Amino acid sequence: MRRAGAADILDIAIRNKAFRGADGGLLAAIDEVAFAVPAGSFTTLIGPSGCGKTTTLRIVLGLDTDFVGHVTLPGATPRVAAVFQEPRLLPWRTVEENVRLALPPELEGTDPTDLFAILGLDTMRSRFPGELSLGLARRAALARAFAVEPSLILLDEPFVSLDEMTASRLRALLTTVWSARPTTALMVTHNLREAVELSDRIVFLTPRPATVRGIHEITTPRPARDAAWRERELAELDRLFPGVL
Numbered sequence: 001m002r003r004a005g006a007a008d009i010l011d012i013a014i015r016n017k018a019f020r021g022a023d024g025g026l027l028a029a030i031d032e033v034a035f036a037v038p039a040g041s042f043t044t045l046i047g048p049s050g051c052g053k054t055t056t057l058r059i060v061l062g063l064d065t066d067f068v069g070h071v072t073l074p075g076a077t078p079r080v081a082a083v084f085q086e087p088r089l090l091p092w093r094t095v096e097e098n099v100r101l102a103l104p105p106e107l108e109g110t111d112p113t114d115l116f117a118i119l120g121l122d123t124m125r126s127r128f129p130g131e132l133s134l135g136l137a138r139r140a141a142l143a144r145a146f147a148v149e150p151s152l153i154l155l156d157e158p159f160v161s162l163d164e165m166t167a168s169r170l171r172a173l174l175t176t177v178w179s180a181r182p183t184t185a186l187m188v189t190h191n192l193r194e195a196v197e198l199s200d201r202i203v204f205l206t207p208r209p210a211t212v213r214g215i216h217e218i219t220t221p222r223p224a225r226d227a228a229w230r231e232r233e234l235a236e237l238d239r240l241f242p243g244v245l
């Protein structure tokens with residue numbers, strides 16, 4: 001069951017999610033994953049490979065409705081944007097056209113110049129996706145997601161398969177664009193360093209079938225999260241949640 005509500009938080013309460021295998025048997029993917037993402041916060045979902053993270057995002061997106069539980073989306077008229085591992089840009093459209101085509105009717109004609117500037121895409125507007133590196137294509141996907149002024153943005157491993165320098169630059173750009181256009185955000189990652197750099201809260205999942213192992217709040221302001229702070233935070237998380245590193 002799925003219902004959209006007027007509350008400003010994202011409320012996820014998945015009580016059970018199973019897949020039917022080719023042999024007809026059931027594979028339990030999620031046992032109980034229940035947590036809230038406060039309005040305007042950045043929450044990260046982290047857990048072992050195959051534990052049910054993408055399944056959770058697909059349920060929140062409404063792409064999978066075959067589960068027990070409920071999801072309440074934030075905003076009086078929820079608008080959800082998603083950024084996937086593959087940028088999923090239309091190859092026959094320019095970067096700017098890709099962004100403009102995603103706009104809902106009420107935002108049609110909105111000038112994306114500021115957004116392109118924040119994301120360092122000013123000179124890429126008339127390029128086609130095939131002319132972009134993976135890092136630039138991911139920036140274009142971020143521009144498209146933020147352009148729709150979402151009440152919720154979902155990010156599924158948006159920095160995976162990038163070299164560390166490109167990923168680090170993209171993380172900084174995400175922080176900048178998210179600060180300029182604050183919205184409720186839920187990201188899935190395998191990378192705990194990335195999670196502590198970006199998040200207000202981290203939700204740790206158990207191996208499949210997923211349950212919430214624990215939730216860690218981070219109150220340190222992002223500009224104060226320097227290398228020394230990050231190492232201390234990671235050590236603390238390893239103490240609280242052994243094996244997460």
Ligand SMILES: Nc1ncnc2c1ncn2[C@@H]1O[C@H](COP(=O)(O)OP(=O)(O)OP(=O)(O)O)[C@@H](O)[C@H]1O
Nearest residue numbers: 019020027029048049050051052053054055056208
């Ligand atoms: N359509 C499907 N049919 C059958 N099983 C599926 C389907 N989608 C996912 N699964 C299984 O459900 C479990 C959870 O998958 P999911 O993709 O959500 O995990 P994940 O935590 O995102 O994994 P990863 O970290 O490797 O990306 C896995 O065992 C997966 O094989």
